Amino acid sequence: MIMDAETVDRLLIDRALGELPPDTAALLAAFLEKSPEYQELAADTELTMHAARAALASSPSAELPPLKCLPVPQQPVRKVFELRPALNAAWKLAACFLAGCVIGPLLVSPSRRAGDSRPVPIQTAAASISSEEPGFWSASLVHHSPVPSRMGASRQLIWQSPVQKPLILPAS
Amino acid sequence: METLGATNDIGDDSQRLEQLYREAGPNLLAYLQRQHRDSHLAEDLLQETFAAALSRPDRLWSAASPRAYLFGIARNLCVDAYRHGQSSDSMQNTLESAPAAAPDPRIDLMHEAIAKLNSSSREVLELRLQSELSYEEIAAVLQIPVGTVRSRLHHAVKNLRQTLTRNPERLE
Numbered sequence: 623m624i625m626d627a628e629t630v631d632r633l634l635i636d637r638a639l640g641e642l643p644p645d646t647a648a649l650l651a652a653f654l655e656k657s658p659e660y661q662e663l664a665a666d667t668e669l670t671m672h673a674a675r676a677a678l679a680s681s682p683s684a685e686l687p688p689l690k691c692l693p694v695p696q697q698p699v700r701k702v703f704e705l706r707p708a709l710n711a712a713w714k715l716a717a718c719f720l721a722g723c724v725i726g727p728l729l730v731s732p733s734r735r736a737g738d739s740r741p742v743p744i745q746t747a748a749a750s751i752s753s754e755e756p757g758f759w760s761a762s763l764v765h766h767s768p769v770p771s772r773m774g775a776s777r778q779l780i781w782q783s784p785v786q787k788p789l790i791l792p793a794s
Numbered sequence: 795m796e797t798l799g800a801t802n803d804i805g806d807d808s809q810r811l812e813q814l815y816r817e818a819g820p821n822l823l824a825y826l827q828r829q830h831r832d833s834h835l836a837e838d839l840l841q842e843t844f845a846a847a848l849s850r851p852d853r854l855w856s857a858a859s860p861r862a863y864l865f866g867i868a869r870n871l872c873v874d875a876y877r878h879g880q881s882s883d884s885m886q887n888t889l890e891s892a893p894a895a896a897p898d899p900r901i902d903l904m905h906e907a908i909a910k911l912n913s914s915s916r917e918v919l920e921l922r923l924q925s926e927l928s929y930e931e932i933a934a935v936l937q938i939p940v941g942t943v944r945s946r947l948h949h950a951v952k953n954l955r956q957t958l959t960r961n962p963e964r965l966e
Contacts, residue, residue: 631948631952632948635947635948635951635952636944638951639922639923639947639951641928641929666955666958666959667951667955669900669958670904670951670954670955670958671923671951673898673900673901673903673904673954673958674904674908674919674923674951674954675923676898676900676901676904677901677904677905677908678908678919678920678923678924679923679924687823687837687840687841
């Protein structure tokens with residue numbers, strides 16, 4: 623490190639401000655002993671800092687008031703009912719309802735929107751049923767079907783109406 | 795158990811905070827009193843400083859220097875108070891209205907020289923000589939690099955030394 627005037631000046635100021643490490647301060651002191659040309663600068667710097675400290679020290683003395691803002695230990699709080707979340711939920715529900723009222727009519731088909739509520743006929747294919755054969759769901763198929771063999775041929779079942787009990791007659 | 799642990803943490807925080815208040819409080823209060831001549835406002839700002847620090851205790855305790863962190867908050871509160879017109883004195887003009895009659899002519903001269911410094915150099919000088927903050931702490935307070943702190947201090951000390959050495963007639 624080259625000890626030019628600028629470097630010595632920086633070191634002197636740092637030393638006067640108390641920011642020079644002890645080993646560097648010792649090296650600087652040794653250097654100043656061998657360099658009398660810098661001793662006047664060192665003395666002026668120390669004198670300046672002494673005067674500056676004295677000038678800035680003439681401030682009003684401060685008496686410390688008690689600290690008022692110490693933290694208070696927090697106790698566990700049991701949540702019973704919180705109004706804010708309930709209100710938030712109510713607002714969301716109301717917003718959904720209003721959105722439904724506004725958007726819903728826009729999604730209905732134009733004919734429904736005009737009040738046309740007549741039933742629309744549904745066309746189906748015609749069934750081909752011959753007149754000789756009774757249909758699968760025909761009542762005559764039930765009435766005139768032969769009695770199952772479990773009942774034997776000694777009885778005859780006559781079922782005149784689905785809402786009445788069938789008549790069981792001996793076979794003629 | 796968690797609640798008990800949290801309570802113990804807060805108790806530890808309270809003890810640490812009280813210790814920090816005892817250590818840094820006088821310097822902080824002196825700093826605030828220098829910025830605002832109103833001692834009641836300075837005490838209020840001191841309480842606000844600690845209240846603000848307590849609102850983010852993790853930042854306070856994780857800071858490299860809690861003292862510098864507090865000075866940073868105090869400085870911001872001073873600026874806010876000045877902007878909102880709570881202070882009758884300007885932060886810039888505190889030294890210009892410094893005590894006029896000092897027994898030592900060197901200190902008088904130094905008052906004038908300090909008042910003539912630009913605000914950034916003067917602020918750094920005050921933080922070093924009055925609040926006794928290190929270069930690193932000043933850098934943290936002002937949120938500037940340490941090298942900038944060093945260069946501003948060197949600039950200030952050179953100016954003061956020049957004033958002192960070029961006015962020998964004032965010192966007689």
